[in-house]
Amino acid sequence: MSGIRTLIQKKVAFYGAGSMAEAIARGLISRGVLSPSSITMMNRSNRERLQELENKYGVITARETAAKEDVLQTTDVIILSMKPKDAAEALRYLGPLLSPGQLVVSVIAGMTIETMQTLLGKKHPVVRTMPNTSSTIGLGATGIAFSEEVSDEDQHLVRTLFEAVGIVTIVDESTIETLTGISGSGPAYIYYMMEAMMEAGVRGGLSSEQARDLTVQTVLGAARMVQQTGESPQDLRKKVTSPNGSTEAAIGVLAKGHFKETVHAAVDRCAERSREMGNALKEEIN
Known part of the structure; x- marks a missing residue:
C-alpha cells in the first residue's frame, strides 16, 4: 500500500x-x-x-x-x-x-x-x-x-x-484500438450475453431473480476459474463438455451461429470505430 x-x-x-x-x-x-x-x-x-x-x-x-x-x-x-x-x-x-x-x-x-x-x-x-x-x-x-x-x-x-x-x-x-475492443468495451459484450442468458432462464420457467442470480454467479465463477487455475478457457471448456452431453449440444448451437467469428468481428469493429473517431477529430482540427 x-x-x-x-x-x-x-x-x-x-x-x-x-x-x-x-x-x-x-x-x-x-x-x-x-x-x-x-x-x-x-x-x-x-x-x-x-x-x-x-x-x-x-x-x-x-x-x-x-x-x-x-x-x-x-x-x-x-x-x-x-x-x-x-x-x-x-x-x-x-x-x-x-x-x-x-x-x-x-x-x-x-x-x-x-x-x-x-x-x-x-x-x-x-x-x-x-x-x-x-x-x-x-x-x-x-x-x-x-x-x-x-x-x-x-x-x-x-x-x-x-x-x-x-x-x-x-x-x-x-x-x-485493439485493446479498446477487448477490455475497453468488453464489459458490454459480457453484459449483453448475460442479458440473453437471463432472458432464456425466464423463458424456461425461472423467476427473474433466479435467472439473474444464477447468471451472475456463473459468469463470476467462470472468470475466477480462469484466473485462479491458470488454465486456458479452451481447456476449462473441454473439461465441462462431455461427448454427446448437454453442454456439447449447447456449444454446437453457438458454433453453428458463428459465435467466435461474431465476437472477433465485434472486437474488430470496435477498434475500427475507435480509429474512425480519432480520424474525425483530426479532420476537425484541420
Missing part, C-alpha cells in the same frame, strides 16, 4: 464528469488512494451533475470559469474525460494554461497522442489510456500509452493511479 499512498499528496482534476470519470474517481476514493479533497471535477455546463458528484463522493467541483482556470493551471494531473465531440475545443483552451510540471492524461476513445499535442499547441507530456467502467469496483483493466515526453516518475504515477482501480497494461499506442 506504500506505493499507492504516495498519490495522496497529488491533486487530480477530471476535465469532464461523465460515467468514466465517476468510475475512476469512485475507485480511487473507495480504495483510499486519494482523499475526496484531492479530486476536483468539472464539466462544460451541467451544474446539477457536479452537485450530484459532490454530494455522493465529497469531491471538490469547479463551476465558474475563474475556478476552472485556477484548477487547470495548478493541479498535478489533469484527466481528460469529456465527450470526444467536446475534446478539441477543451484542449485548445487548456494548452495556454498548462505549465511544464503538469501531466495530461486522456481517457477519450480514439484521440491519439499526436492529436492531443497538436490541439494543446506544444509537445506537452501526454498519456493516452483506455480504462473500463469496472474501475469503479477496483476490477478495471486499463491500457496505457505514453508520449516520449513523459518522465519515468510520471509514468510510475500514472501506473499507480490506475493500478488502484484494477490491472494495468502498458502498450504501444498502435495497439490501443
Whole structure:
C-alpha cells in the first residue's frame, strides 16, 4: 500500500464528469488512494451533475470559469474525460494554461497522442489510456500509452493511479484500438450475453431473480476459474463438455451461429470505430 499512498499528496482534476470519470474517481476514493479533497471535477455546463458528484463522493467541483482556470493551471494531473465531440475545443483552451510540471492524461476513445499535442499547441507530456467502467469496483483493466515526453516518475504515477482501480497494461499506442475492443468495451459484450442468458432462464420457467442470480454467479465463477487455475478457457471448456452431453449440444448451437467469428468481428469493429473517431477529430482540427 506504500506505493499507492504516495498519490495522496497529488491533486487530480477530471476535465469532464461523465460515467468514466465517476468510475475512476469512485475507485480511487473507495480504495483510499486519494482523499475526496484531492479530486476536483468539472464539466462544460451541467451544474446539477457536479452537485450530484459532490454530494455522493465529497469531491471538490469547479463551476465558474475563474475556478476552472485556477484548477487547470495548478493541479498535478489533469484527466481528460469529456465527450470526444467536446475534446478539441477543451484542449485548445487548456494548452495556454498548462505549465511544464503538469501531466495530461486522456481517457477519450480514439484521440491519439499526436492529436492531443497538436490541439494543446506544444509537445506537452501526454498519456493516452483506455480504462473500463469496472474501475469503479477496483476490477478495471486499463491500457496505457505514453508520449516520449513523459518522465519515468510520471509514468510510475500514472501506473499507480490506475493500478488502484484494477490491472494495468502498458502498450504501444498502435495497439490501443485493439485493446479498446477487448477490455475497453468488453464489459458490454459480457453484459449483453448475460442479458440473453437471463432472458432464456425466464423463458424456461425461472423467476427473474433466479435467472439473474444464477447468471451472475456463473459468469463470476467462470472468470475466477480462469484466473485462479491458470488454465486456458479452451481447456476449462473441454473439461465441462462431455461427448454427446448437454453442454456439447449447447456449444454446437453457438458454433453453428458463428459465435467466435461474431465476437472477433465485434472486437474488430470496435477498434475500427475507435480509429474512425480519432480520424474525425483530426479532420476537425484541420
